[in-house]
Amino acid sequence: xxxxxxxxxxxxxxxxxxxxxxxxxxxxxxxxxxxxxxxxxxxxxxxxxxxxxxxxxxxxxxxxxxxxxxxxxxxxxxxxxxxxxxxxxxxxxxxxxxxxxxxxxxxxxxxxxxxxxxxxxxxxxxxxxxxxxxxxxxxxxxxxxxxxxxxxxxxxxxxxxxxxxxxxxxxxxxxxxxxxxxxxxxxxxxxxxxxxxxxxxxxxxxxxxxxxxxxxxxxxxxxxxxxxxxxxxxxxxxxxxxxxxxxxxxxxxxxxxxxxxxxxxxxxxxxxxxxxxxx
Numbered sequence: 001x002x003x004x005x006x007x008x009x010x011x012x013x014x015x016x017x018x019x020x021x022x023x024x025x026x027x028x029x030x031x032x033x034x035x036x037x038x039x040x041x042x043x044x045x046x047x048x049x050x051x052x053x054x055x056x057x058x059x060x061x062x063x064x065x066x067x068x069x070x071x072x073x074x075x076x077x078x079x080x081x082x083x084x085x086x087x088x089x090x091x092x093x094x095x096x097x098x099x100x101x102x103x104x105x106x107x108x109x110x111x112x113x114x115x116x117x118x119x120x121x122x123x124x125x126x127x128x129x130x131x132x133x134x135x136x137x138x139x140x141x142x143x144x145x146x147x148x149x150x151x152x153x154x155x156x157x158x159x160x161x162x163x164x165x166x167x168x169x170x171x172x173x174x175x176x177x178x179x180x181x182x183x184x185x186x187x188x189x190x191x192x193x194x195x196x197x198x199x200x201x202x203x204x205x206x207x208x209x210x211x212x213x214x215x216x217x218x219x220x221x222x223x224x225x226x227x228x229x230x231x232x233x234x235x236x237x238x239x240x241x242x243x244x245x246x247x248x249x250x251x252x253x254x255x256x257x258x259x260x261x262x263x264x265x266x267x268x269x270x271x272x273x274x275x276x277x278x279x
Contacts, residue, residue, distance in 0.1 A: 008131055008156030010225075014234040015043075015127040016164025018190060022116050024171035025084075025183035032113060039117035043124025050125060051132035067205035073122050074198040078253070080119035081191040085184065086260045131157075163231075184261075188254055193237025195253035199245040211244030 019036065026032045050069070135153050174182055202208040219240040222229050232238035239246060 005152035005156040005159075008135065008153045009160045010156075010230045010234075011127040011131045012157050012160025013163050013230065015123050016161050017167055017234045018123045018164075019120055020164040020168035021171070021183060021186045021190060022120055023168050025187060026113060026116060027172060029113060035113040035117040036120055039120030040124055043121035044128055046121065046125040047128025047132060050129040064205045064207075067201055067207075070126065070201045071198065071205070071207070073126050074194055074201060077119045077122040077126075078191060078194045078198060080115040080122075081187055081194065082253075082257050082260075083115050084119075085188055085191065085257045086264050188257060189236050191257055192250045192254040193233075193235075195249040196237045196239065196242070196246040199249035200239075200243065203243055203245060208245060211248060213244060214241040215244055215247060217241045 019040065023032070023036055026036070056065075131153075135150075171183060171186075199208075203212045217240065222232075222238075222240060224230070224233060224238075224240045229238060229240065237250060242250075
C-alpha cells in the first residue's frame with residue numbers, strides 16, 4: 001500500500017503542480033475553469049486509452065514506441081508553454097482588465113486558453129498513463145490485495161492533488177499586478193523542466209547519443225525518489241544525476257524563451273507608446 005501511494009503521489013504531484021500554476025497564471029480570464037477542466041478530463045481519458053494500448057505502442061519502432069510517444073507529448077507541451085510565455089504573458093494583464101470590463105470578452109479570453117488547455121491535457125495524459133500502468137503492474141505482481149493497492153493509490157492521488165491545490169491557493173493570494181510576474185517565472189521553470197525530461201527521453205531512446213554522461217551525482221545528498229527530491233523534480237525539474245544534454249536543454253530553453261518574451265514585450269510596449277502618441 002505504501003509503495004503504491006508514494007508512486008501515485010509522485011505522478012499526481014507533477015500533474016497537480018503543473019495545473020495549479022497554469023490555473024493561477026490564467027486567473028481572471030473568462031471560461032478559464034471550463035478550458036482547464038476540459039484539459040484534465042481529456043488527459044485522464046487519454047491516459048486510460050494510452051495505458052490500455054501501451055503494449056502495442058511500445059512495440060513500435062523496434063521497441064522504442066513508448067519513448068517516441070513521450071518525446072511527442074513533451075515536445076507539444078513544451079511548445080504550448082513557450083507560446084504562453086512569449087505571446088500571451090506580455091499581454092496577460094491587459095487581457096484580464098479587458099475581460100473584467102467587457103461582458104463579451106469571454107470569446108476573447110477563450111482564444112488564449114486553448115494552448116494551455118492542451119498543455120494540461122498532455123501533462124495529465126503522460127502522468128496518468130504512467131500511474132495506470134504502475135497500479136496495474138503492481139496488482140498483477142504483488143501479494144497485497146486489491147483493496148490495499150487501490151487504497152494506497154487513492155491516498156497518493158488525494159495527497160498529490162491537495163499539494164497542487166495548496167500551490168494554487170498560495171499563488172491566488174498574490175495581488176494581480178504581481179501574480180503574472182510570479183507565474184511567468186514558474187511557467188518558465190516548468191518549460192525548462194519539460195525540456196530536461198525531453199532530453200532524458202531522447203537519450204534513453206538512443207535518438208541522441210551525445211552529452212549523455214552525468215555531470216554530477218547528488219544522490220547521496222538528495223535522491224530523486226526522496227520526498228523533497230520528488231517535490232523539487234515536479235517544481236523545478238531536479239535530477240540527482242543530470243546528463244549534460246539535460247542541462248543544455250534546461251538552460252537553453254529557459255534562456256531562449258526568456259529572451260523571446262522580453263523582445264515581444266518590448267515590441268508591444270513600443271506599439272502602445274506609438275499608438276498613444278498618435279492619438
